[in-house]
Amino acid sequence: xxxxxxxxxxxxxxxxxxxxxxxxxxxxxxxxxxxxxxxxxxxxxxxxxxxxxxxxxxxxxxxxxxxxxxxxxxxxxxxxxxxxxxxxxxxxxxxxxxxxxxxxxxxxxxxxxxxxxxxxxxxxxxxxxxxxxxxxxxxxxxxxxxxxxxxxxxxxxxxxxxxxxxxxxxxxxxxxxxxxxxxxxxxxxxxxxxxxxxxxxxxxxxxxxxxxxxxxxxxxxxxxxxxxxxxxxxxxxxxxxxxxxxxxxxxxxxxxxxxxxxxxxxxxxxxxxxxxxxxxxxxxxxxxxxxxxxxxxxxxxxxxxxxxxxxxxxxxxxxxxxx
Numbered sequence: 001x002x003x004x005x006x007x008x009x010x011x012x013x014x015x016x017x018x019x020x021x022x023x024x025x026x027x028x029x030x031x032x033x034x035x036x037x038x039x040x041x042x043x044x045x046x047x048x049x050x051x052x053x054x055x056x057x058x059x060x061x062x063x064x065x066x067x068x069x070x071x072x073x074x075x076x077x078x079x080x081x082x083x084x085x086x087x088x089x090x091x092x093x094x095x096x097x098x099x100x101x102x103x104x105x106x107x108x109x110x111x112x113x114x115x116x117x118x119x120x121x122x123x124x125x126x127x128x129x130x131x132x133x134x135x136x137x138x139x140x141x142x143x144x145x146x147x148x149x150x151x152x153x154x155x156x157x158x159x160x161x162x163x164x165x166x167x168x169x170x171x172x173x174x175x176x177x178x179x180x181x182x183x184x185x186x187x188x189x190x191x192x193x194x195x196x197x198x199x200x201x202x203x204x205x206x207x208x209x210x211x212x213x214x215x216x217x218x219x220x221x222x223x224x225x226x227x228x229x230x231x232x233x234x235x236x237x238x239x240x241x242x243x244x245x246x247x248x249x250x251x252x253x254x255x256x257x258x259x260x261x262x263x264x265x266x267x268x269x270x271x272x273x274x275x276x277x278x279x280x281x282x283x284x285x286x287x288x289x290x291x292x293x294x295x296x297x298x299x300x301x302x303x304x305x306x307x308x309x310x311x312x313x314x315x316x317x318x319x320x321x322x323x
Contacts, residue, residue: 097196
């Protein structure tokens with residue numbers, strides 16, 4: 001049973017932008033970033049996900065806990081961090097399509113924090129902002145069926161991109177609220193795990209950091225979707241953040257292709273057979289001038305890598321498959 005949402009032109013365009021950005025990163029041979037960058041990004045993601053739930057530990061605190069160094073902090077917040085670190089260290093271990101794996105990850109995330117860790121809630125709950133009820137979760141007796149349908153949707157062999165399914169899953173966990181506590185943390189974690197199935201590079205991309213930076217908008221769009229009765233707006237919001245996270249990751253990379261042929265090979269990864277302009281080509285590289293971009297493209301045409309049509313600023317290029 002498919003959760004309610006629409007695939008809009010905005011969503012399709014966002015998916016294309018994300019695929020293009022991943023192509024750029026793969027062209028730079030950065031699908032597996034340096035160890036230190038991977039570790040730092042994961043710690044940022046953990047700190048951000050906890051902060052969204054009100055945990056006050058800083059990135060330095062999380063780093064110290066990860067290194068088994070003592071800090072002065074509330075015991076519960078330290079335990080939340082230790083649990084999250086344990087869960088994220090097993091990031092590639094969790095099985096995205098397994099409900100049992102999902103429940104085990106929650107059990108580890110919430111160990112010694114709630115009695116019902118790893119078990120569906122058995123009570124009806126509401127989500128409050130202060131004293132105001134913002135969301136009444138579905139009755140507890142419906143959770144097993146709702147979660148079974150959600151995992152069936154996730155596993156279904158259809159034409160819905162895993163990019164979209166990851167966002168839908170995240171929203172539905174917030175809506176269903178299957179556990180007594182920890183739903184936000186496990187929802188964001190599982191979104192990342194599903195994204196890793198789309199492309200392994202998402203193991204190193206902390207989308208949670210951007211969610212934290214847009215926290216008010218995050219809760220507003222959840223409320224909007226709850227009122228409307230579908231997750232379309234949340235998908236659009238999430239895909240925007242995913243693309244921004246990929247761009248931010250790209251901006252941390254100091255390596256840039258140094259020759260025209262290197263840049264053309266990088267662009268081929270990004271654009272595949274899609275038509276593109278000189279401006280779009282230039283946007284892939286941080287430091288080249290318009291003149292350099294023009295020389296690159298002229299070389300590509302001359303050597304048979306590229307075809308082109310149009311004149312001057314309206315010229316469009318595409319990579320030519322000579323096989």
